Amino acid sequence: MENNKLMTNNTYYITTPIYYVNDKPHLGHAYTSVACDAIARYMRLDGMEVKFLTGTDEHGQKVEKSAKAAGVPPQAFVDEVSEHFREMGQILHLTNDDFIRTTQPRHIKAAQEMWKRLEASGDIYLANYGGWYATRDEAFYAESELIDGKAPTGAEVEWVEEPSYFFKLSKYEQPLLDFYSANPDFILPESRRNEVLSFVKGGLKDLSISRTTFEWGIPVPGDEAHIMYVWLDALTNYWTAADGKWPADLHMVGKDILRFHAVYWPAFLMSAKLELPKRVFAHGWWTIEGEKMSKSLGNVVAPAHLVEKYGLDQTRYFLLREVPFGSDGNFSRQSMFDRINADLANNIGNLAQRTLSMIAKNCDGAVPVLDPAVTLPQDVALMDLVRVTSATTHNSAREQMQRCKFAEVIGAILHMSSTANEYIDKEAPWTLKKTDLARMNAVLYYLAESIRCIAIMLQPFTPDAAAKLLDQLAVPADERLFLHLTPQFALKAGTPLPKPEGVFPRLVAETV
Numbered sequence: 393m394e395n396n397k398l399m400t401n402n403t404y405y406i407t408t409p410i411y412y413v414n415d416k417p418h419l420g421h422a423y424t425s426v427a428c429d430a431i432a433r434y435m436r437l438d439g440m441e442v443k444f445l446t447g448t449d450e451h452g453q454k455v456e457k458s459a460k461a462a463g464v465p466p467q468a469f470v471d472e473v474s475e476h477f478r479e480m481g482q483i484l485h486l487t488n489d490d491f492i493r494t495t496q497p498r499h500i501k502a503a504q505e506m507w508k509r510l511e512a513s514g515d516i517y518l519a520n521y522g523g524w525y526a527t528r529d530e531a532f533y534a535e536s537e538l539i540d541g542k543a544p545t546g547a548e549v550e551w552v553e554e555p556s557y558f559f560k561l562s563k564y565e566q567p568l569l570d571f572y573s574a575n576p577d578f579i580l581p582e583s584r585r586n587e588v589l590s591f592v593k594g595g596l597k598d599l600s601i602s603r604t605t606f607e608w609g610i611p612v613p614g615d616e617a618h619i620m621y622v623w624l625d626a627l628t629n630y631w632t633a634a635d636g637k638w639p640a641d642l643h644m645v646g647k648d649i650l651r652f653h654a655v656y657w658p659a660f661l662m663s664a665k666l667e668l669p670k671r672v673f674a675h676g677w678w679t680i681e682g683e684k685m686s687k688s689l690g691n692v693v694a695p696a697h698l699v700e701k702y703g704l705d706q707t708r709y710f711l712l713r714e715v716p717f718g719s720d721g722n723f724s725r726q727s728m729f730d731r732i733n734a735d736l737a738n739n740i741g742n743l744a745q746r747t748l749s750m751i752a753k754n755c756d757g758a759v760p761v762l763d764p765a766v767t768l769p770q771d772v773a774l775m776d777l778v779r780v781t782s783a784t785t786h787n788s789a790r791e792q793m794q795r796c797k798f799a800e801v802i803g804a805i806l807h808m809s810s811t812a813n814e815y816i817d818k819e820a821p822w823t824l825k826k827t828d829l830a831r832m833n834a835v836l837y838y839l840a841e842s843i844r845c846i847a848i849m850l851q852p853f854t855p856d857a858a859a860k861l862l863d864q865l866a867v868p869a870d871e872r873l874f875l876h877l878t879p880q881f882a883l884k885a886g887t888p889l890p891k892p893e894g895v896f897p898r899l900v901a902e903t904v
């Protein structure tokens with residue numbers, strides 16, 4: 393069997409954070425979602441049965457305040473804003489299998505069930521809460537954490553004093569530390585893991601998990617004067633929508649919300665006697681032209697705007713390639729322009745354009761005939777590289793994708809493309825056309841077969857352009873998985889090809 397995974401654990405469950413509906417989608421949301429989408433597509437191409445979940449986080453004080461400010465009842469408000477996130481998914485061509493909203497009955501039921509499970513474990517007690525709360529972060533802060541009277545994130549805090557149910561988080565300090573050490577790859581990247589470890593080692597206090605001073609939330613079972621703390625409600629979404637696929641293989645989150653996912657969530661799950669997710673990956677943050685993205689600075693980048701200006705594949709590619717995933721990155725028009733032209737237009741696009749237009753003009757618009765008698769060592773070298781890189785994709789790059797090493801995987805694809813470009817320059821099929829037709833055909837065949845493999849591997853990252861390339865090579869729709877990278881599925885001489893068109897146009901300065 394080519395793929396062992398098909399016989400063992402064949403499902404892969406991946407989640408984005410669910411987005412707050414107090415705001416319209418921006419670059420940060422698009423980033424998390426596109427990263428998950430690339431992994432989801434990758435795993436499907438690798439023969440896995442994928443569940444990819446995204447959605448919206450609709451309860452809590454922040455949303456209640458935004459609805460009030462808009463003069464709309466909260467339900468009408470969340471209905472509208474949630475729709476913007478669904479649209480973002482369409483604009484980015486996300487392949488999520490489900491879209492959860494925390495106001496849905498299925499979720500309210502699951503969140504209350506989660507509460508009862510924590511209660512059944514003896515981990516919930518009623519007391520009084522007095523402390524600082526930052527609505528923007530929907531988080532409690534200890535006095536000692538405040539910096540100049542604000543939350544460490546810069547959010548405004550207010551003093552909150554009310555009866556509250558508490559979760560015995562302190563009880564899970566040691567079990568969490570044991571879990572992290574038994575599962576060293578649970579939190580990635582490693583630098584973030586160390587941060588979480590030192591936070592937990594610093595001591596965990598019990599967590600306030602209900603509020604009484606506002607209404608927009610899920611009622612606490614058995615005590616409706618309280619509503620559930622929005623993070624307990626929100627985190628439970630992953631379980632609500634699991635559809636028998638629990639535990640999740642990967643929760644993708646931004647670094648700002650790692651603590652909720654790597655500390656609170658596993659503790660809740662331990663208490664609820666449910667399996668823990670396999671991995672939490674915390675990615676970095678984007679600044680915009682060197683500045684923090686914020687409404688007050690007026691520099692918020694809308695995903696739809698990028699897609700319109702640069703193209704969808706180009707936008708997805710830039711986000712995943714520009715910075716090593718996990719690090720912070722800076723978005724600038726110049727870097728986007730340079731990256732798209734260098735990697736997509738001048739490298740992959742140019743290779744495809746040169747090869748396919750020569751084939752259209754000189755090979756009767758069909759896959760060229762390969763005469764093995766004229767094969768030279770440089771052809772074998774190119775094919776070896778393509779096959780080895782493809783095989784790596786099939787094996788070790790799977791692990792790289794699970795660890796979110798996008799830049800590495802993309803780098804390997806680019807290397808194939810650069811090598812093929814060097815090959816076309818050296819072999820110069822435009823010259824062979826006049827001197828040696830059999831060699832010209834062979835060279836064009838090897839180039840076309842390289843493009844086939846490059847396009848198959850590009851699918852998770854630039855899905856539309858990859859599909860166009862595969863269409864132009866007349867690769868059947870059911871022969872585009874990673875298992876089809878092998879020579880057995882190589883292009884067949886004489887297959888008629890459609891008229892080629894460019895897939896990655898070069899950007900010109902005036903247009904951006």
Ligand code: MSP
Nearest residue numbers: 409410411412420421449626627645646647677678
């Ligand atoms: N609702 C919570 C998540 C609950 S999950 C159970 C939330 N929502 S959010 O809409 O504020 O943020 C969602 C994601 O966007 C987070 O992962 C966050 O890191 C990410 N980003 C927000 N701004 C960002 C950048 N400037 N750059 C990169 N990602 C950023 O938090």
